[in-house]
Amino acid sequence: MEFGLSEEQRGLAATIRTLLARRADSAAVRSATESGPGYDVGLWQTLCGQIGAAALAIPEKYDGAGFTLFETGIVMDELGRSLAPSPLLASVIAAEALLASEDEAARERLLPRIAAGSVATLAWQGPSTAAPGDEPVRAQADRLTGSVCHVLLGDASDVLLVAAETATGQALFEVAPSAVAWTSTPAMDTTLRLAVATFDDTPGVRLTGDAGAALRRAHLAGTAGVAALQLGCARRALEMTVDYAKTRVQFGRPIGSFQALKHRMADMLVQVETTRSVVWAAMYAVATGAPDAEELVHVAASYAGEALHDLAAETIQLHGGIAITWEHDAQMLFKRAHALGQLFGQPHQHRALLAL
Template structure:
């Protein structure tokens, strides 16, 4: 486990107590049953913002606390335990990182304080197909007057439906698949020509498909250099991938602990099922996988904080390992609970659905295994 400093320990403890008091799994169930359009409880999100969580990675000059990525990972891990839905990963990590890494002072001044205060929710509009492939950008950005005109579509934009700011990858030159020619733009969520279609996801979270029908933006909307956006995009995505891995870790640990508690009380054939060696072996496998997953997730977050050159490989290792582990633990949770685990009355299905949605977000296990292998020279 990572050695935490005093601030990080306090942040984690505050997150733990808030989640237990204000946002247990019953709160997620209530949000889901209410059919909340945004896929999260806005009152809960406002409380998180008031506690400063939306500004954890935002520089102090722009209204944040700059506590770093391990710190936000600790918060997300606690939120993951009770499946608390929030735009923290998309906005406070995704959009905030893109601005911090590539934004001009004017862009940072305009948007970062609003993101840090939770006044604006940001989202990354990156993918255009069914699978994560950030380099396959086809959405066109053409020069128009002193600015640009954006035409194309983005799919599966996490928190895109309610986002007030979209960080959009567009192509100013080259062909889909080229890393050169990718530019990033800051597009207000209510820009003329934007058509958002809300998606109903298995895990009841917020996402949207977004069509750009000749959306006009000024020159000041360009984030970084024209045609040179890939580097900032990749670094931003790695931060979002590490963040969602931390949330997955929390959910997987809770799924395991809930299952372990059940093995200790469920009686079958006159004895507690946890006494059966076959189930003990399966529990031991989950425990060791979770310990390893924690190590790689924390290593990735610490590498980002240290601005280490091996961030890409550590992030891909963490996302792939965490995907496999959460997949396994959520399956076992349903199976070991037996019939009740298959019902909507039990929470097991929530963890299973969340696992599947998280696995596909910002790159699946196969995407990250492939990326890791390429980085290693295979």
């Protein structure tokens, strides 16, 4: 059976694409990365207020749109294509952790804020998110001590969830971002904002329920979300390269007319279309709770990460020297490809998990 987007989903993608074409061109992306929050606050408010991007996968009972994580993946795909920095990935990870928790009071208190556009993030040392500088976060009663590196948009967050070890096992805590000591972490990808969170007898409110299940869901959603961003970046790499090959003239003719380069761009197209198939399959499986969702997410993360790495390198090669200049978007795409590949595990790590 052929799998494709519904008319409503195609409309969502087209709306996001039109908005980003207008508000997230190359100059706007660079300006956003240099701003205080690290993203375009006005664009984020438009995405949330007019389109409901942060609310798509949140149930209507929590003021969400009542769709699924698959629709959120469509938005992430378009965001990846535009290279625009955005809080969406961080907020989705935190929202999915809350939805998988059993703390109804916390869901009723926090999910409407996330749906409305408050930036949320999750600080935890997961299986592929731990860093050498981490000091395990431990909780004594409702006080947290330790540190977590590489927290997405940590110092720009409005809602912060923290995973900590307690005397009875792992637990999730809600912590006021203003109570945390934040240290900004410069990233190779300037569109990615990371920070180190340091907790020193920091007060928190413990969430009830199985923290392990909530964190597994957050990791699954985060990995699938990164794959969707990688799909968008892969599409941008192909489009950018084909457009350049049509206009760059060498030996009196466009370089895109040379057979050898046609073959290379055809290979790029195959990688993009295959990436689309595996990412859509993974996002749909996660959204519907399919029994093979975890396996499909590992497949998508493995293939999308490696494909984007190859496509970004090919984009640099086919553009030539101009691609490594600060003024050209190819260098941004190349950095994004490498940065995304580090967030939730590298391709070889996902393949290793598939082999278990």
